Amino acid sequence: MVKKVAIIGGGAAGFFTAINIAMINPDIKITIYEASNHLLAKVLVSGGGRCNVTNAIYDPKELIKNYPRGYDFLEPVFNQFNSKDTQNWFNAYGVKLKTEDDGRIFPESNSSQTIYNCLTHQCKILGISIRLKSRLKQIEFKNQQWELKFKNFDTHADFVVLATGSNLMMYDLLRSIKIPIVDPVPSLFTFNVKQHEFIVLAGISVPNSKVIIKEIPDHEEHGPLLITHWGFSGPAILRLSAWLAIPLAEIDYTFTLIINWNNYDIELLKRQLLIQIKDQPKQKIANWIGHGLPKRLWQKLFIQMGFKEYLNWAELGKKGIDSILKNLTCFEVSIEGKSTFKEEFVTAGGIDLSSVNPFTFAIENHHHLYAVGELLNIDAITGGFNFQAAWSGSYVAAKAISGIAHK
Ligand SMILES: Cc1cc2nc3c(=O)[nH]c(=O)nc-3n(C[C@H](O)[C@H](O)[C@H](O)COP(=O)(O)OP(=O)(O)OC[C@H]3O[C@@H](n4cnc5c(N)ncnc54)[C@H](O)[C@@H]3O)c2cc1C
Incomplete structure (x- = not known):
C-alpha cells in the first residue's frame, strides 16, 4: 500500500524534507499542510530579501561552533549533510550560489525568490501536494496511524513530519502528547x-x-x-x-x-x-x-x-x-x-533535543513522528547557519523516512 507522509508546515524545513523524500522514494504520497495562505514566507524575507542560504564553513567540527543551542547534537547531523552538500544540492537544481568575503553564501541573483522558485518548482515536478490554510489542531496515534485534525478537515498519515518553526500554539499541542519543550526566548x-x-x-x-x-x-x-x-x-x-x-x-x-x-x-x-x-x-x-x-x-x-x-x-x-x-x-x-534584528531573527527553545534522534530526526517514544527546522531547540548566530540546520535536519529525516517507508 502507498505510504502517506504529512508534512506540517510549508517553510524551508517542510519543503526540503518533502522534496528529498520524493526524490529518494517517488512512491510515497506526500502532502505539505501550511497554516497560512503563504509558502516559504521566511525564506522570502530572509537575509534582507537575499536569503543567506548557508555558509562556507564546511567542516562539521567548525560548523557546530556557530550554534549556541544544538552544538552537541549537530555534529553527526552535519556529518551526513553539511554546507557543501547544501551548495551542491542547490547547484544541481539550477540555483547558482556565490560566497561573500565573510563566508556567507547567497544566490547569485541576490534574490530569495530564486530559492523560493527552486523549492516550489521541485515540489511541483515531484507531485507533492500542498494544502494552504490548514492549521494542525490535534494529533493522535491510533490504529497504527497518525490521526490529524485541522481546522476544517481531518486526515491520517503513516508518517508525520513537524516543521512548524517556532510557534507557541504548536508547543502546547506537543506538550499535550508528552513531547518535552524547552521554553522559547528570542535570540539574535x-x-x-x-x-x-x-x-x-x-x-x-x-x-x-x-x-x-x-x-x-x-x-x-x-x-x-x-x-x-x-x-x-x-x-x-x-x-x-x-x-x-x-x-x-x-x-x-x-x-x-x-x-x-x-x-x-x-x-x-x-x-x-x-x-x-x-x-x-x-x-x-x-x-x-x-x-x-x-x-x-x-x-x-x-x-x-x-x-x-x-x-x-x-x-x-x-x-x-x-x-x-x-x-x-x-x-x-x-x-x-x-x-x-530585521535581517534575521530566531527563537531559542523548542523541542528538547534529548528526545530527538540525530541520525533520523525521529521523536523518541512516538512511532513515525519526526521534527525538523526551527521547531527544534536549535538556533545559530547570523551567517546562514539557521537555514543550514534546517536543510541538514530535513535531509537526514527525509533519508530515514524514505528508507523505512517502502518496507
Ligand atoms: C526576517 C528573517 C530573516 C532571516 N534570514 C535568515 C538568513 O538569511 N539565513 C538563515 O540561515 N536564517 C535566516 N533566518 C532564520 C530562518 O528563516 C529560519 O531558521 C528558517 O526559516 C526556519 O525554517 P522552518 O521551516 O523551520 O520554519 P518556518 O520558516 O517558520 O516555517 C514554518 C511554517 O509552519 C507553518 N505552521 C506553523 N504552525 C502550523 C500548524 N499548526 N499547522 C500548519 N502549519 C503551521 C508556518 O505558517 C510556517 O509557514 C531569518 C529569519 C527571519 C525571521
Missing part, C-alpha cells in the same frame, strides 16, 4: 540604550571591538560593533545576544555592556600613552589618532571624559591616563531592552 537581537548619548554617532562602526556583559562576564565576543539610533548592533552584539539569549531573558534585558572599542591590550595602550606624553608633550590630545577609532567617536569619548579641548599630553596626568584607559578598554553603558 540588538541592544537598546534609554538615554542614548551616542545617538549622534548612529551609523558609525568599529571593526574590532570586544564586548562583555558585566553581569555575565564568562562570555566575550569580538568583531564589528555598530552604533544605531537605539543603541548597539553589529556582529559582535548579535553573537553576544545569541550565546547569552537565556541568561539575558532572565535579567529582563537590563544590564551593563562593557565595550573595549578596539580590543586594546591595556598595558600596550598605557605604554602608547606614556610615549605620547614623552614625545609629543605640547600636542593636543583631542587631535590624537593613535587610538585607531573613527574621529567622531574619539571626539565624543574625549568630551565624555570631561577633558578641555586644548588639553595637551604634558597636562594629562595619572588621572587623565586612567580615564583614557578606562573609556577605551572598559567603556560601560546601561542597556535597557532589545530590538529585533
